[in-house]
Amino acid sequence: MRAMDVQRFGARIAAGPRGRGVITVPFDPDEAWGAKAGHPVGGSINGRCVRGTVTPDGRGWVFTVTPMWMRDTGVAAGDDVIVELAPEGPQRGDLADDIAAALAANPAAAAFFDTLAQFYRKAYLRWIDATTRRPDLRAARIAEVTDLLAAGIKQRPRSRGPAEGTGPAYDDVVDLGRYPVNAPSSPAYRHLVQTCQEQLRRHGVAQLTGFLTPAAVTEMLALAGQLAGQAWASDQSHTVYFEPPDDCAGPDHPRALLQHSAKKAIAFDQIPPGAPIRRLYESDDLTGFIAAVLGKPVLYRSADPLDALEIAVFSDGDELGWHFDNSEFSVTVMYQESDAGGHFDYCPGLRTEHDQNYPGVQKILLGGSDGVTRLPASPGTLAVFRGQHALHRVTPVSGPRPRINSVLTYGEHPGMKLSELTQRLFYGRTA
Ligand SMILES: O=C(O)CCC(=O)C(=O)O
Ligand SMILES: [Fe+2]
Secondary structure (H helix, E strand, O other), X not given: OOHHHOEEEEEEOEEOHHHOEEEEEOOOHHHHHOOOOOEEEEEEXXXXXXXXXXXXXXXXXXXXXXXXXXXXXXOOOXXXXXXXXXXXXXXXXXXXXXXXXXXXXXXXXXXXXXXXXXXXXXXXXXXXXXXXXXXXHHHHHHHHHHHHHHOOOOOOOOOOOOOOOOOOOOOOOEOOOOOOOOOOOOHHHHHHHHHHHHHHHHHOEEEEOOOEOHHHHHHHHHHHHHHHHHOEEEEEEEOOOOOOOOHXXXXXXXXXXXXXXXXEEEOHHHOOOOOHHHHHHOOHHHHHHHHHHHOOOOOEEOOOOOOOEEEEEEOOOOEEEEEOOOOOOEEEEEEEOOOEOOOEEEEOOOOOOOOOOHHHHHHHHOOOOOOOEEEOOOOOOEEEEOOOOOEEEEOOOEOOOOEEEEEEOEEOOOOOOOOHHHHHHHHOOOO
């Protein structure tokens, strides 16, 4: 933060929509800091660290704080406060000449860059600057970043396929004797649903071991081997919330602690229609069964050509760092465990909608194991878990044998699709 850029003023926090706090900014940030559609800023309110964006509200400029920030700091609507704000760097004037020139030549990319929070700006610049040993790559990376920015994309791809159909045959895929998901009106089906609901209630996860037949597992492993070369490899740092780290929160705060995730993803449109997992995923029986287990009147398969169903390959060194899922629940099917590592560690109900439980989350991030269960997942196991409130991870895989599984995506509304921007973000392409 450049001292000359800091603006200090007194203000009263007004109550904004959905529990937010709104501060009217008594100066023109375009004049103070240069014209931008929105001004990413950092600073403090009554000495408490804050960051966000100063945005136009029709009459002037306002700075909005989140309900979470208000809860965490005890600052409330109606309070008179002292505010210090300054633009967050790196600013456009701080850029290397070649990047500055590329942005100057593409006004849409430049305007979007200016409104990005510093975390995203820095990440793009780091990726460009990581070419010191390959100067030939630098110009291509600058061009790619400029394209992504012009398309309004905040971040380069982080990895993570469509469906609508009446239901192909899958009787060779599932052990229907044990798991009669094809007979919804049978007493055995109702019993199975109740058992799964009970597991979910008690443990936050329902695990159906031996759900897939051994033959289906073998076929999926052969397929994963064939498709591995086309998988999209992602490698990224993130907080447990998949949000930019909050540098103000203190070094050991869950909002600041960075986790590492790396894996390879085979997208839905790369999985042939006859593949066992695809025939299972596209069956209305399975969709109905998952809905019943979750107590929902109806569920829809994702309509996304890439994200609906993926095969994930975790090879030596790959892992998923501790995280809470963005979606309420997840469905996975295991094909192969690794020789060592690759364990699914799970801490159910660690947070709720109303309570982030930072102390509890922090304990686990700093190495605690209270409440953490290591769930065995033998090949063929189908798992349904409530990942939004359960902190979970996949520990680093070691050894030559990769951990391979699938993630099946459902939603409560039909036609669910990632935006093209998000597809690129997760799969490195659009479809
Ligand atoms: O691979 C797994 O077992 C868990 C996957 C997961 O947590 C996720 O994709 O968010
Ligand atoms: Fe997850």
